[in-house]
Amino acid sequence: MKARQAMTTAKVGRPAKDSREKDAxxxxxxxxxxxxxxxxxxxxxxREVATTAQVNTALIHYYFGSKKxxxxxxxxxxxxxxxxxxxxxxxxxxxxxxxxxxxxxALEAFLRPVLTRLADGGPGWxxxxxxxxxxxxxxxxxxxxxxxxxxxxxxRLIDLIARALPEASKEDLYWxxxxxxxxxxxxxxxxxxxxxxSDGLCHSDDVxxxxxxxxxYAAAGFRQVCVGKA
Amino acid sequence: MKARQAMTTAKVGRPAKDSREKDAxxxxxxxxxxxxxxxxxxxxxxREVATTAQVNTALIHYYFGSKKxxxxxxxxxxxxxxxxxxxxxxxxxxxxxxxxxxxxxALEAFLRPVLTRLADGGPGWxxxxxxxxxxxxxxxxxxxxxxxxxxxxxxRLIDLIARALPEASKEDLYWxxxxxxxxxxxxxxxxxxxxxxSDGLCHSDDVxxxxxxxxxYAAAGFRQVCVGKA
DNA sequence: GTCTATAAGATGATAGAC
DNA sequence: GTCTATCATCTTATAGAC
Numbered sequence: 001m002k003a004r005q006a007m008t009t010a011k012v013g014r015p016a017k018d019s020r021e022k023d024a025x026x027x028x029x030x031x032x033x034x035x036x037x038x039x040x041x042x043x044x045x046x047r048e049v050a051t052t053a054q055v056n057t058a059l060i061h062y063y064f065g066s067k068k069x070x071x072x073x074x075x076x077x078x079x080x081x082x083x084x085x086x087x088x089x090x091x092x093x094x095x096x097x098x099x100x101x102x103x104x105x106a107l108e109a110f111l112r113p114v115l116t117r118l119a120d121g122g123p124g125w126x127x128x129x130x131x132x133x134x135x136x137x138x139x140x141x142x143x144x145x146x147x148x149x150x151x152x153x154x155x156r157l158i159d160l161i162a163r164a165l166p167e168a169s170k171e172d173l174y175w176x177x178x179x180x181x182x183x184x185x186x187x188x189x190x191x192x193x194x195x196x197x198s199d200g201l202c203h204s205d206d207v208x209x210x211x212x213x214x215x216x217y218a219a220a221g222f223r224q225v226c227v228g229k230a
Numbered sequence: 231m232k233a234r235q236a237m238t239t240a241k242v243g244r245p246a247k248d249s250r251e252k253d254a255x256x257x258x259x260x261x262x263x264x265x266x267x268x269x270x271x272x273x274x275x276x277r278e279v280a281t282t283a284q285v286n287t288a289l290i291h292y293y294f295g296s297k298k299x300x301x302x303x304x305x306x307x308x309x310x311x312x313x314x315x316x317x318x319x320x321x322x323x324x325x326x327x328x329x330x331x332x333x334x335x336a337l338e339a340f341l342r343p344v345l346t347r348l349a350d351g352g353p354g355w356x357x358x359x360x361x362x363x364x365x366x367x368x369x370x371x372x373x374x375x376x377x378x379x380x381x382x383x384x385x386r387l388i389d390l391i392a393r394a395l396p397e398a399s400k401e402d403l404y405w406x407x408x409x410x411x412x413x414x415x416x417x418x419x420x421x422x423x424x425x426x427x428s429d430g431l432c433h434s435d436d437v438x439x440x441x442x443x444x445x446x447y448a449a450a451g452f453r454q455v456c457v458g459k460a
Numbered sequence: 461g462t463c464t465a466t467a468a469g470a471t472g473a474t475a476g477a478c
Numbered sequence: 479g480t481c482t483a484t485c486a487t488c489t490t491a492t493a494g495a496c
Binding site for chain 1 (some may be wrong): 270379382401405407411414416426428431451
Protein backbone atom coordinates (compact mmCIF):
# COMPACT_ATOMS: atom_id res chain seq x y z
CA MET A 1 0.00 0.00 0.00
CA LYS A 2 1.69 3.20 1.06
CA ALA A 3 4.89 1.20 0.59
CA ARG A 4 6.31 0.58 -2.84
CA GLN A 5 3.86 2.77 -4.69
CA ALA A 6 6.81 4.35 -6.49
CA MET A 7 8.08 0.92 -7.52
CA THR A 8 8.41 1.04 -11.27
CA THR A 9 11.31 -1.34 -11.62
CA ALA A 10 11.31 -4.38 -13.85
CA LYS A 11 8.47 -6.77 -13.43
CA VAL A 12 8.48 -10.24 -14.86
CA GLY A 13 5.59 -12.04 -16.51
CA ARG A 14 2.13 -10.58 -16.99
CA PRO A 15 1.68 -6.85 -16.41
CA ALA A 16 -0.31 -7.39 -13.19
CA LYS A 17 -4.03 -6.91 -12.99
CA ASP A 18 -3.61 -4.33 -10.25
CA SER A 19 -0.39 -2.79 -11.42
CA ARG A 20 -0.35 0.16 -9.06
CA GLU A 21 0.26 -1.69 -5.83
CA LYS A 22 1.36 -5.01 -7.23
CA ASP A 23 2.90 -7.79 -5.20
CA ALA A 24 5.22 -7.13 -2.35
CA UNK A 25 6.63 -10.50 -3.34
CA UNK A 26 7.65 -9.30 -6.78
CA UNK A 27 9.10 -6.10 -5.36
CA UNK A 28 11.25 -8.13 -2.97
CA UNK A 29 12.45 -10.39 -5.78
CA UNK A 30 13.32 -7.42 -7.99
CA UNK A 31 15.33 -5.70 -5.30
CA UNK A 32 17.04 -8.88 -4.20
CA UNK A 33 17.94 -9.63 -7.80
CA UNK A 34 19.54 -6.24 -8.21
CA UNK A 35 21.54 -6.47 -4.99
CA UNK A 36 22.65 -10.08 -5.37
CA UNK A 37 23.79 -9.41 -8.93
CA UNK A 38 26.08 -6.63 -7.77
CA UNK A 39 27.39 -7.87 -4.45
CA UNK A 40 26.84 -11.62 -4.41
CA UNK A 41 24.95 -13.68 -1.87
CA UNK A 42 27.06 -12.70 1.13
CA UNK A 43 27.34 -9.06 0.14
CA UNK A 44 23.64 -8.43 0.64
CA UNK A 45 21.64 -8.33 3.86
CA UNK A 46 17.99 -9.16 4.26
CA ARG A 47 17.51 -5.80 5.95
CA GLU A 48 18.95 -4.00 2.99
CA VAL A 49 16.57 -5.76 0.62
CA ALA A 50 13.65 -5.05 2.93
CA THR A 51 14.44 -1.37 3.23
CA THR A 52 14.92 -0.85 -0.49
CA ALA A 53 11.76 -2.79 -1.32
CA GLN A 54 9.96 -0.78 1.36
CA VAL A 55 8.79 -3.78 3.28
CA ASN A 56 9.75 -5.27 6.63
CA THR A 57 12.35 -8.01 7.06
CA ALA A 58 9.70 -10.22 8.61
CA LEU A 59 7.77 -10.12 5.37
CA ILE A 60 10.71 -11.49 3.44
CA HIS A 61 10.93 -14.42 5.80
CA TYR A 62 7.19 -14.85 5.60
CA TYR A 63 7.34 -15.20 1.81
CA PHE A 64 10.61 -17.01 1.28
CA GLY A 65 11.67 -18.59 4.54
CA SER A 66 15.40 -17.97 4.66
CA LYS A 67 17.85 -15.72 2.87
CA LYS A 68 19.12 -18.76 0.97
CA UNK A 69 15.62 -19.58 -0.23
CA UNK A 70 15.16 -15.99 -1.33
CA UNK A 71 18.30 -16.30 -3.41
CA UNK A 72 17.11 -19.54 -4.97
CA UNK A 73 13.77 -17.99 -5.81
CA UNK A 74 15.53 -15.09 -7.53
CA UNK A 75 17.76 -17.45 -9.47
CA UNK A 76 14.98 -19.78 -10.62
CA UNK A 77 12.36 -17.18 -11.52
CA UNK A 78 13.86 -16.19 -14.84
CA UNK A 79 15.85 -19.37 -15.45
CA UNK A 80 12.65 -21.24 -16.19
CA UNK A 81 11.55 -18.65 -18.72
CA UNK A 82 14.91 -18.58 -20.49
CA UNK A 83 15.32 -22.34 -20.50
CA UNK A 84 11.91 -22.91 -22.04
CA UNK A 85 12.48 -20.31 -24.72
CA UNK A 86 15.96 -21.56 -25.57
CA UNK A 87 14.59 -25.04 -26.08
CA UNK A 88 11.94 -23.63 -28.39
CA UNK A 89 14.33 -21.57 -30.49
CA UNK A 90 16.73 -24.48 -30.88
CA UNK A 91 13.96 -26.93 -31.72
CA UNK A 92 12.50 -24.53 -34.25
CA UNK A 93 15.90 -23.90 -35.78
CA UNK A 94 16.65 -27.59 -36.17
CA UNK A 95 13.19 -28.33 -37.54
CA UNK A 96 13.55 -25.54 -40.09
CA UNK A 97 17.02 -26.53 -41.27
CA UNK A 98 16.88 -30.27 -41.49
CA UNK A 99 20.37 -31.38 -42.44
CA UNK A 100 21.58 -27.83 -43.05
CA UNK A 101 22.39 -27.04 -39.42
CA UNK A 102 25.38 -24.71 -39.03
CA UNK A 103 27.44 -23.77 -35.99
CA UNK A 104 26.48 -20.13 -36.41
CA UNK A 105 22.80 -21.01 -36.70
CA ALA A 106 22.88 -23.19 -33.61
CA LEU A 107 24.66 -20.51 -31.61
CA GLU A 108 22.23 -17.86 -32.78
CA ALA A 109 19.26 -19.94 -31.68
CA PHE A 110 20.92 -20.59 -28.33
CA LEU A 111 21.88 -16.97 -27.72
CA ARG A 112 18.85 -15.15 -29.11
CA PRO A 113 16.56 -15.46 -26.06
CA VAL A 114 19.31 -14.14 -23.82
CA LEU A 115 20.61 -11.36 -26.03
CA THR A 116 17.14 -10.12 -26.95
CA ARG A 117 16.26 -9.73 -23.31
CA LEU A 118 19.63 -8.23 -22.50
CA ALA A 119 18.89 -5.54 -25.06
CA ASP A 120 15.15 -5.02 -24.57
CA GLY A 121 14.13 -6.83 -21.41
CA GLY A 122 14.69 -3.92 -19.04
CA PRO A 123 16.87 -3.66 -15.93
CA GLY A 124 15.40 -6.74 -14.29
CA TRP A 125 16.70 -9.02 -16.99
CA UNK A 126 20.03 -7.24 -17.14
CA UNK A 127 20.47 -7.68 -13.40
CA UNK A 128 19.54 -11.31 -13.69
CA UNK A 129 22.13 -12.02 -16.35
CA UNK A 130 24.80 -10.27 -14.33
CA UNK A 131 23.86 -12.55 -11.46
CA UNK A 132 24.24 -15.62 -13.65
CA UNK A 133 27.69 -14.40 -14.67
CA UNK A 134 28.70 -14.00 -11.06
CA UNK A 135 27.35 -17.38 -10.02
CA UNK A 136 29.11 -19.03 -12.95
CA UNK A 137 32.47 -17.84 -11.59
CA UNK A 138 31.78 -18.72 -7.96
CA UNK A 139 34.12 -21.58 -7.11
CA UNK A 140 32.45 -22.85 -3.97
CA UNK A 141 28.91 -23.53 -5.16
CA UNK A 142 28.41 -21.72 -8.46
CA UNK A 143 29.29 -24.61 -10.74
CA UNK A 144 26.84 -26.83 -8.98
CA UNK A 145 23.99 -24.31 -9.24
CA UNK A 146 24.73 -23.73 -12.92
CA UNK A 147 24.72 -27.46 -13.57
CA UNK A 148 21.41 -27.98 -11.82
CA UNK A 149 19.80 -25.03 -13.55
CA UNK A 150 21.05 -24.99 -17.11
CA UNK A 151 22.50 -28.37 -18.10
CA UNK A 152 19.59 -29.72 -20.14
CA UNK A 153 19.66 -26.68 -22.42
CA UNK A 154 23.43 -26.86 -22.76
CA UNK A 155 23.26 -30.49 -23.82
CA ARG A 156 20.68 -29.54 -26.41
CA LEU A 157 23.07 -26.93 -27.82
CA ILE A 158 25.98 -29.35 -27.89
CA ASP A 159 23.89 -31.94 -29.70
CA LEU A 160 22.91 -29.33 -32.24
CA ILE A 161 26.49 -28.25 -32.85
CA ALA A 162 27.51 -31.90 -33.09
CA ARG A 163 25.10 -32.19 -36.01
CA ALA A 164 26.92 -29.37 -37.75
CA LEU A 165 30.32 -30.87 -36.88
CA PRO A 166 29.83 -34.65 -37.01
CA GLU A 167 33.56 -35.38 -36.76
CA ALA A 168 33.89 -33.48 -33.47
CA SER A 169 34.83 -35.39 -30.31
CA LYS A 170 32.82 -34.96 -27.14
CA GLU A 171 35.84 -33.59 -25.29
CA ASP A 172 36.41 -30.88 -27.85
CA LEU A 173 32.75 -29.93 -27.83
CA TYR A 174 32.65 -29.64 -24.03
CA TRP A 175 35.83 -27.58 -23.86
CA UNK A 176 34.62 -25.30 -26.60
CA UNK A 177 31.32 -24.82 -24.85
CA UNK A 178 33.19 -23.96 -21.68
CA UNK A 179 35.01 -21.17 -23.52
CA UNK A 180 31.75 -19.88 -24.94
CA UNK A 181 30.17 -19.99 -21.51
CA UNK A 182 32.98 -17.85 -20.10
CA UNK A 183 32.77 -15.33 -22.92
CA UNK A 184 29.03 -15.06 -22.61
CA UNK A 185 28.77 -14.79 -18.85
CA UNK A 186 31.51 -12.19 -18.70
CA UNK A 187 29.67 -10.18 -21.32
CA UNK A 188 26.48 -10.55 -19.31
CA UNK A 189 28.16 -9.43 -16.11
CA UNK A 190 28.54 -5.93 -17.53
CA UNK A 191 31.39 -4.97 -15.27
CA UNK A 192 32.29 -2.01 -17.44
CA UNK A 193 35.70 -3.53 -17.96
CA UNK A 194 35.70 -3.28 -21.74
CA UNK A 195 34.60 0.35 -21.44
CA UNK A 196 37.64 1.22 -19.39
CA UNK A 197 40.01 -1.05 -21.28
CA SER A 198 39.03 0.54 -24.58
CA ASP A 199 38.95 4.01 -23.05
CA GLY A 200 35.29 4.46 -23.95
CA LEU A 201 35.44 3.03 -27.45
CA CYS A 202 33.42 -0.08 -26.56
CA HIS A 203 30.48 -0.42 -24.17
CA SER A 204 29.67 -3.55 -22.22
CA ASP A 205 25.95 -2.91 -22.64
CA ASP A 206 26.13 -2.64 -26.44
CA VAL A 207 24.28 -5.79 -27.47
CA UNK A 208 24.29 -4.76 -31.12
CA UNK A 209 28.07 -4.89 -31.07
CA UNK A 210 28.20 -8.00 -28.92
CA UNK A 211 25.89 -10.35 -30.78
CA UNK A 212 27.52 -10.71 -34.21
CA UNK A 213 30.98 -10.78 -32.67
CA UNK A 214 30.34 -13.43 -30.05
CA UNK A 215 28.70 -15.65 -32.66
CA UNK A 216 31.54 -15.22 -35.14
CA TYR A 217 34.17 -15.68 -32.45
CA ALA A 218 32.63 -18.78 -30.91
CA ALA A 219 31.74 -20.42 -34.22
CA ALA A 220 35.30 -20.05 -35.49
CA GLY A 221 36.59 -21.32 -32.14
CA PHE A 222 34.36 -24.39 -32.18
CA ARG A 223 35.42 -25.22 -35.71
CA GLN A 224 39.12 -24.77 -35.00
CA VAL A 225 39.07 -26.86 -31.83
CA CYS A 226 36.66 -29.55 -33.01
CA VAL A 227 37.64 -29.95 -36.64
CA GLY A 228 41.04 -28.31 -36.82
CA LYS A 229 39.93 -25.75 -39.36
CA ALA A 230 38.02 -22.56 -38.90
CA MET B 231 55.72 -20.36 17.25
CA LYS B 232 53.41 -23.00 18.66
CA ALA B 233 50.92 -21.70 16.13
CA ARG B 234 51.14 -22.62 12.47
CA GLN B 235 53.89 -25.16 12.85
CA ALA B 236 51.78 -27.61 10.88
CA MET B 237 51.26 -25.01 8.15
CA THR B 238 52.45 -26.62 4.95
CA THR B 239 50.17 -24.78 2.57
CA ALA B 240 51.35 -22.90 -0.48
CA LYS B 241 54.09 -20.39 0.05
CA VAL B 242 55.01 -17.82 -2.49
CA GLY B 243 58.50 -16.72 -3.40
CA ARG B 244 61.68 -18.03 -1.80
CA PRO B 245 61.41 -21.13 0.40
CA ALA B 246 62.01 -19.14 3.62
CA LYS B 247 65.27 -19.20 5.49
CA ASP B 248 63.51 -20.50 8.57
CA SER B 249 60.86 -22.55 6.88
CA ARG B 250 59.53 -24.25 9.98
CA GLU B 251 57.92 -21.27 11.61
CA LYS B 252 57.87 -18.83 8.71
CA ASP B 253 55.92 -15.61 8.67
CA ALA B 254 52.57 -15.27 10.29
CA UNK B 255 51.99 -12.70 7.58
CA UNK B 256 52.42 -15.22 4.78
CA UNK B 257 50.25 -17.75 6.56
CA UNK B 258 47.47 -15.19 6.86
CA UNK B 259 47.75 -14.29 3.18
CA UNK B 260 47.64 -17.95 2.12
CA UNK B 261 44.57 -18.71 4.15
CA UNK B 262 42.80 -15.51 3.12
CA UNK B 263 43.56 -16.27 -0.51
CA UNK B 264 42.02 -19.69 -0.25
CA UNK B 265 38.89 -18.45 1.50
CA UNK B 266 38.34 -15.38 -0.66
CA UNK B 267 38.75 -17.45 -3.81
CA UNK B 268 35.95 -19.77 -2.78
CA UNK B 269 33.49 -17.49 -1.06
CA UNK B 270 34.27 -13.97 -2.22
CA UNK B 271 35.08 -10.96 -0.10
CA UNK B 272 31.84 -10.90 1.86
CA UNK B 273 31.71 -14.66 2.31
CA UNK B 274 34.78 -14.70 4.53
CA UNK B 275 35.20 -13.41 8.07
CA UNK B 276 38.38 -12.15 9.62
CA ARG B 277 37.84 -14.55 12.50
CA GLU B 278 37.63 -17.48 10.13
CA VAL B 279 40.93 -16.52 8.50
CA ALA B 280 42.54 -16.01 11.89
CA THR B 281 41.42 -19.37 13.22
CA THR B 282 42.52 -21.30 10.14
CA ALA B 283 45.87 -19.51 10.02
CA GLN B 284 46.20 -20.17 13.75
CA VAL B 285 46.70 -16.57 14.69
CA ASN B 286 44.53 -14.02 16.48
CA THR B 287 42.20 -11.61 14.73
CA ALA B 288 44.12 -8.71 16.26
CA LEU B 289 47.22 -9.82 14.43
CA ILE B 290 45.48 -9.59 11.09
CA HIS B 291 44.52 -6.02 11.82
CA TYR B 292 48.02 -5.35 13.05
CA TYR B 293 49.52 -6.49 9.75
CA PHE B 294 46.93 -5.36 7.25
CA GLY B 295 44.74 -2.74 8.89
CA SER B 296 41.28 -3.64 7.65
CA LYS B 297 39.65 -6.63 6.00
CA LYS B 298 39.56 -4.67 2.76
CA UNK B 299 43.29 -4.03 2.92
CA UNK B 300 43.89 -7.72 3.58
CA UNK B 301 41.96 -8.51 0.43
CA UNK B 302 43.96 -5.99 -1.59
CA UNK B 303 47.21 -7.45 -0.28
CA UNK B 304 46.10 -10.92 -1.34
CA UNK B 305 45.12 -9.70 -4.77
CA UNK B 306 48.30 -7.74 -5.44
CA UNK B 307 50.83 -10.25 -4.08
CA UNK B 308 50.78 -12.54 -7.08
CA UNK B 309 49.52 -10.01 -9.62
CA UNK B 310 52.87 -8.29 -9.60
CA UNK B 311 54.70 -11.54 -10.25
CA UNK B 312 52.41 -12.54 -13.09
CA UNK B 313 52.37 -9.13 -14.69
CA UNK B 314 56.15 -8.88 -14.74
CA UNK B 315 56.51 -12.34 -16.21
CA UNK B 316 53.84 -11.81 -18.85
CA UNK B 317 55.59 -8.66 -20.00
CA UNK B 318 58.84 -10.60 -20.28
CA UNK B 319 57.38 -13.50 -22.24
CA UNK B 320 55.62 -11.16 -24.66
CA UNK B 321 58.70 -8.98 -25.11
CA UNK B 322 60.86 -12.04 -25.68
CA UNK B 323 58.38 -13.46 -28.15
CA UNK B 324 58.18 -10.27 -30.17
CA UNK B 325 61.95 -9.82 -30.13
CA UNK B 326 62.45 -13.36 -31.35
CA UNK B 327 59.87 -13.20 -34.13
CA UNK B 328 60.44 -9.80 -35.68
CA UNK B 329 57.77 -9.46 -38.33
CA UNK B 330 56.64 -13.06 -38.02
CA UNK B 331 54.32 -12.47 -35.06
CA UNK B 332 51.25 -14.74 -35.12
CA UNK B 333 48.04 -14.64 -33.12
CA UNK B 334 48.76 -18.08 -31.71
CA UNK B 335 52.28 -17.06 -30.72
CA ALA B 336 51.11 -13.89 -29.01
CA LEU B 337 48.43 -15.77 -27.11
CA GLU B 338 50.88 -18.45 -26.07
CA ALA B 339 53.29 -15.86 -24.68
CA PHE B 340 50.43 -14.16 -22.86
CA LEU B 341 48.99 -17.35 -21.40
CA ARG B 342 52.16 -19.30 -20.59
CA PRO B 343 52.98 -17.66 -17.23
CA VAL B 344 49.44 -18.28 -16.03
CA LEU B 345 48.96 -21.79 -17.37
CA THR B 346 52.36 -22.99 -16.21
CA ARG B 347 51.61 -21.89 -12.68
CA LEU B 348 48.09 -23.26 -12.85
CA ALA B 349 49.60 -26.65 -13.65
CA ASP B 350 52.72 -26.62 -11.48
CA GLY B 351 52.49 -23.67 -9.12
CA GLY B 352 50.75 -25.49 -6.29
CA PRO B 353 47.46 -24.77 -4.53
CA GLY B 354 48.34 -21.16 -3.72
CA TRP B 355 48.49 -20.19 -7.36
CA UNK B 356 45.40 -22.19 -8.21
CA UNK B 357 43.47 -20.42 -5.47
CA UNK B 358 44.74 -17.10 -6.68
CA UNK B 359 43.58 -17.67 -10.24
CA UNK B 360 40.17 -18.77 -9.03
CA UNK B 361 40.01 -15.50 -7.12
CA UNK B 362 40.85 -13.52 -10.25
CA UNK B 363 38.07 -15.33 -12.09
CA UNK B 364 35.59 -14.44 -9.38
CA UNK B 365 36.67 -10.80 -9.23
CA UNK B 366 36.45 -10.54 -13.01
CA UNK B 367 32.75 -11.42 -12.86
CA UNK B 368 31.92 -9.18 -9.90
CA UNK B 369 29.71 -6.43 -11.25
CA UNK B 370 30.00 -3.94 -8.44
CA UNK B 371 33.77 -3.44 -8.20
CA UNK B 372 35.43 -6.32 -10.05
CA UNK B 373 35.83 -4.58 -13.37
CA UNK B 374 37.50 -1.64 -11.70
CA UNK B 375 39.96 -3.82 -9.79
CA UNK B 376 40.80 -5.81 -12.91
CA UNK B 377 41.39 -2.61 -14.84
CA UNK B 378 43.69 -1.19 -12.19
CA UNK B 379 45.64 -4.41 -11.84
CA UNK B 380 46.00 -5.89 -15.30
CA UNK B 381 45.39 -3.28 -17.98
CA UNK B 382 49.00 -2.54 -18.96
CA UNK B 383 49.62 -6.21 -19.72
CA UNK B 384 46.38 -6.49 -21.67
CA UNK B 385 47.28 -3.53 -23.82
CA ARG B 386 50.62 -5.15 -24.52
CA LEU B 387 48.83 -8.29 -25.73
CA ILE B 388 46.44 -6.33 -27.89
CA ASP B 389 49.32 -4.44 -29.49
CA LEU B 390 51.03 -7.72 -30.20
CA ILE B 391 47.95 -9.25 -31.80
CA ALA B 392 47.45 -6.06 -33.79
CA ARG B 393 50.88 -6.66 -35.31
CA ALA B 394 49.72 -10.09 -36.46
CA LEU B 395 46.42 -8.68 -37.73
CA PRO B 396 47.23 -5.20 -39.03
CA GLU B 397 43.83 -4.77 -40.68
CA ALA B 398 41.98 -5.29 -37.39
CA SER B 399 39.97 -2.44 -35.88
CA LYS B 400 40.42 -1.47 -32.25
CA GLU B 401 36.80 -2.30 -31.49
CA ASP B 402 37.12 -5.81 -32.82
CA LEU B 403 40.34 -6.37 -30.90
CA TYR B 404 38.82 -5.21 -27.63
CA TRP B 405 35.69 -7.30 -28.04
CA UNK B 406 37.74 -10.34 -28.94
CA UNK B 407 39.95 -9.85 -25.93
CA UNK B 408 36.85 -9.62 -23.78
CA UNK B 409 35.74 -13.03 -25.02
CA UNK B 410 39.18 -14.47 -24.35
CA UNK B 411 39.16 -12.95 -20.89
CA UNK B 412 35.86 -14.63 -20.10
CA UNK B 413 37.01 -18.01 -21.39
CA UNK B 414 40.23 -17.81 -19.46
CA UNK B 415 38.88 -16.63 -16.14
CA UNK B 416 36.10 -19.20 -16.20
CA UNK B 417 38.69 -21.89 -16.83
CA UNK B 418 40.76 -20.52 -13.96
CA UNK B 419 37.81 -20.50 -11.60
CA UNK B 420 37.75 -24.30 -11.64
CA UNK B 421 34.15 -24.60 -10.62
CA UNK B 422 34.00 -28.22 -11.66
CA UNK B 423 31.26 -27.30 -14.09
CA UNK B 424 32.83 -28.95 -17.13
CA UNK B 425 33.38 -32.10 -15.08
CA UNK B 426 29.70 -32.40 -14.33
CA UNK B 427 28.56 -31.21 -17.74
CA SER B 428 30.70 -33.82 -19.46
CA ASP B 429 29.82 -36.46 -16.88
CA GLY B 430 33.45 -36.90 -15.91
CA LEU B 431 34.92 -36.88 -19.40
CA CYS B 432 36.65 -33.51 -18.97
CA HIS B 433 38.31 -32.07 -15.89
CA SER B 434 38.49 -28.36 -15.10
CA ASP B 435 41.98 -28.80 -13.64
CA ASP B 436 43.39 -30.47 -16.76
CA VAL B 437 45.77 -27.79 -18.01
CA UNK B 438 47.20 -30.13 -20.65
CA UNK B 439 43.77 -30.29 -22.25
CA UNK B 440 43.02 -26.62 -21.69
CA UNK B 441 46.09 -24.96 -23.13
CA UNK B 442 46.10 -26.06 -26.79
CA UNK B 443 42.33 -25.71 -26.99
CA UNK B 444 42.04 -22.23 -25.56
CA UNK B 445 44.82 -21.00 -27.86
CA UNK B 446 43.26 -22.57 -30.93
CA TYR B 447 39.78 -21.37 -29.99
CA ALA B 448 40.79 -17.79 -29.23
CA ALA B 449 43.12 -17.45 -32.22
CA ALA B 450 40.40 -18.57 -34.62
CA GLY B 451 37.95 -16.27 -32.87
CA PHE B 452 40.24 -13.24 -33.12
CA ARG B 453 40.83 -13.88 -36.81
CA GLN B 454 37.16 -14.35 -37.59
CA VAL B 455 36.05 -11.24 -35.72
CA CYS B 456 38.95 -8.98 -36.70
CA VAL B 457 39.62 -10.05 -40.27
CA GLY B 458 36.46 -11.92 -41.22
CA LYS B 459 38.29 -15.12 -41.89
CA ALA B 460 39.57 -17.74 -39.55
C1' DG C 461 -0.36 -10.06 4.84
C1' DT C 462 2.01 -6.86 7.19
C1' DC C 463 3.83 -4.83 11.06
C1' DT C 464 6.66 -4.09 15.88
C1' DA C 465 9.78 -5.82 18.88
C1' DT C 466 13.35 -8.50 20.05
C1' DA C 467 16.05 -12.65 20.67
C1' DA C 468 20.55 -14.83 19.98
C1' DG C 469 24.54 -14.68 17.98
C1' DA C 470 28.24 -13.04 14.69
C1' DT C 471 31.08 -9.24 12.94
C1' DG C 472 35.04 -5.79 12.17
C1' DA C 473 37.87 -3.43 14.84
C1' DT C 474 40.57 -1.58 18.96
C1' DA C 475 42.82 -0.91 23.62
C1' DG C 476 46.15 -2.49 26.28
C1' DA C 477 48.94 -6.37 28.62
C1' DC C 478 53.04 -9.07 27.81
C1' DG D 479 54.84 -9.30 17.40
C1' DT D 480 51.39 -11.59 19.55
C1' DC D 481 47.91 -12.20 22.72
C1' DT D 482 43.28 -11.46 25.78
C1' DA D 483 39.33 -9.06 26.36
C1' DT D 484 35.87 -6.37 24.82
C1' DC D 485 32.96 -2.78 22.33
C1' DA D 486 29.53 -1.26 19.32
C1' DT D 487 27.23 -2.67 15.70
C1' DC D 488 24.99 -5.56 12.56
C1' DT D 489 23.04 -10.12 11.30
C1' DT D 490 19.30 -13.72 10.43
C1' DA D 491 15.36 -15.10 12.12
C1' DT D 492 11.05 -15.57 15.04
C1' DA D 493 7.03 -14.54 18.17
C1' DG D 494 3.05 -12.32 18.34
C1' DA D 495 -0.03 -8.08 17.70
C1' DC D 496 -3.11 -6.16 14.27
